Amino acid sequence: MNTKPTRTNDDGTHPSSFARHPSLFKxxxxxxxxxxxxxxxxxxxxxxxxxxxxxxxxxxxFALELDIKVREAxxxxxxxxxxxxxxxxxxxxxxxxxxxxxxxxxxxxxxVDRSAIYFxxxxxxxxxxxxxxxxxxxxxxxxYNVNLFRLDLxxxxxxxxxxxxxxGTLLATMSVQTRMREVLLPILLFPVAIPxxxxxxxxxxxLLTGSVFAEIAIPFNILVxxxxxxxxxxxxxxxxxxxE
Amino acid sequence: xxxxxxxxxxxxxVSIIVLAISAYLALFFAPTELVMxxxxxxxxxxxxxxxxxxxxxxxxxxxxxxxxxxKNMLWDRFEVAAVEVSTVFFFIxxxxxxxxxxxxxxxxxxxxxxxTTAAVTELIYxxxxxxxxxxxxxxxxxxxxxxxxxxxxxxxxxxxxxIRLFRTIHPIVVGSASGTQEKMGMTGDMKIxxxxxxxxxxxxxxxxxxxxLRLSDLQDKVEQLKLKVSM
Numbered sequence: 001m002n003t004k005p006t007r008t009n010d011d012g013t014h015p016s017s018f019a020r021h022p023s024l025f026k027x028x029x030x031x032x033x034x035x036x037x038x039x040x041x042x043x044x045x046x047x048x049x050x051x052x053x054x055x056x057x058x059x060x061x062f063a064l065e066l067d068i069k070v071r072e073a074x075x076x077x078x079x080x081x082x083x084x085x086x087x088x089x090x091x092x093x094x095x096x097x098x099x100x101x102x103x104x105x106x107x108x109x110x111x112v113d114r115s116a117i118y119f120x121x122x123x124x125x126x127x128x129x130x131x132x133x134x135x136x137x138x139x140x141x142x143x144y145n146v147n148l149f150r151l152d153l154x155x156x157x158x159x160x161x162x163x164x165x166x167x168g169t170l171l172a173t174m175s176v177q178t179r180m181r182e183v184l185l186p187i188l189l190f191p192v193a194i195p196x197x198x199x200x201x202x203x204x205x206x207l208l209t210g211s212v213f214a215e216i217a218i219p220f221n222i223l224v225x226x227x228x229x230x231x232x233x234x235x236x237x238x239x240x241x242x243x244e
Numbered sequence: 245x246x247x248x249x250x251x252x253x254x255x256x257x258v259s260i261i262v263l264a265i266s267a268y269l270a271l272f273f274a275p276t277e278l279v280m281x282x283x284x285x286x287x288x289x290x291x292x293x294x295x296x297x298x299x300x301x302x303x304x305x306x307x308x309x310x311x312x313x314x315k316n317m318l319w320d321r322f323e324v325a326a327v328e329v330s331t332v333f334f335f336i337x338x339x340x341x342x343x344x345x346x347x348x349x350x351x352x353x354x355x356x357x358x359x360t361t362a363a364v365t366e367l368i369y370x371x372x373x374x375x376x377x378x379x380x381x382x383x384x385x386x387x388x389x390x391x392x393x394x395x396x397x398x399x400x401x402x403x404x405x406x407i408r409l410f411r412t413i414h415p416i417v418v419g420s421a422s423g424t425q426e427k428m429g430m431t432g433d434m435k436i437x438x439x440x441x442x443x444x445x446x447x448x449x450x451x452x453x454x455x456x457l458r459l460s461d462l463q464d465k466v467e468q469l470k471l472k473v474s475m
Binding site (some may be wrong): 054068167170171174175177178179180184187191193194195196198199202219222225226228229233237240241243 | 312364365367368371374375377378379380384387388390391392394395397398399402403405406407409411
């Protein structure tokens with residue numbers, strides 16, 4: 001997409017030839033591993049998201065007086081609100097570091113398909129969100145004495161996080177390029193992400209109050225549909241968002 | 245400043261006339277509804293504004309896609325005009341609905357699927373304006389705006405579907421007794437008022453869009469003059 005077919009490389013090969021240019025999969029993987037290794041050196045993002053999540057849970061504890069009766073009904077809501085807020089924090093930060101030191105320009109100059117940049121960033125955002133969730137879940141289980149370690153619940157959480165980061169990565173890329181930057185992301189993201197948050201809350205709430213899988217089939221299916229639709233759209237329009 | 249084109253002048257006058265006629269039809273001509281009484285008369289404007297509101301959002305999404313394909317700034321202006329006018333009309337719809345809900349449902353607001361979706365949709369387009377004001381380059385503003393209208397245009401119907409599905413599972417439902425159900429019990433005179441309101445608001449909508457497009461032109465001219473002066 002970003003390579004011009006008329007130009008050739010120094011050795012005369014076509015710029016899009018596979019020998020010199022990494023495939024979409026390889027390029028995506030390179031971006032993900034760059035983000036992850038940078039993160040695992042500093043733990044800036046994950047630790048900020050994690051502390052923030054725990055604070056949100058503590059605030060909810062006081063705000064809602066989470067005694068045993070109330071808790072059963074609102075567990076899923078509290079969890080997803082926490083994930084959504086922490087997710088916004090992570091999305092903002094992960095795009096801001098690209099923008100701040102001109103790394104984004106570097107990425108755009110790289111001879112790879114731009115959708116590789118989108119998938120790379122989206123995957124690493126997803127990884128951060130999942131890592132935070134993987135820590136929050138046991139802590140929450142411990143603090144409130146509910147068992148959150150169930151395969152079906154984890155599947156719902158993964159699907160919800162995929163949808164959230166798919167559209168979140170796209171909107172974060174837009175919001176870091178505006179004057180309001182970080183402030184704008186939640187305003188742009190929440191109204192568009194309402195279907196995914198709603199169905200994730202419904203599905204996890206159903207599971208936590210003891211419904212069988214068949215009963216939450218509708219929200220579960222909506223999650224899958226939302227994920228597919230929004231990954232496809234973000235993939236199609238990402239080019240327009242990074243164009244210079 | 246260029247004077248308004250004659251066709252626009254005519255359209256302005258026609259808009260005022262059809263609005264007046266529509267108000268007359270809604271307030272005096274249409275028979276009083278048996279159960280709800282006079283307050284049901286708000287229905288005609290409620291539906292009229294809702295219709296043009298949604299029409300504008302659909303037009304905006306189409307204009308957004310057209311902009312991304314053609315990169316013609318005209319489509320961007322069209323998109324802004326449609327979203328701006330529609331956001332106002334849609335807000336009027338929500339307010340009128342609230343006025344109607346107070347006597348009919350005994351509350352200003354319920355979290356019924358339609359109401360919730362309306363509120364979310366309105367918020368999407370408020371966010372759209374905030375996005376646009378944050379970007380200085382016109383070309384980038386147009387691109388981001390188009391992408392966001394596209395996302396919003398797809399997300400809003402899904403939100404409606406989602407909430408509706410969930411509410412039908414759970415028995416605590418305040419029936420969505422607006423629009424379609426109301427229409428079924430309409431008498432002939434009510435239908436006249438109803439369809440005239442739709443027509444009237446469509447005319448007003450076109451008139452407003454036209455004005456908004458002219459305003460964009462003028463804004464462009466002012467920008468260019470400013471540039472000239474500063475150079």
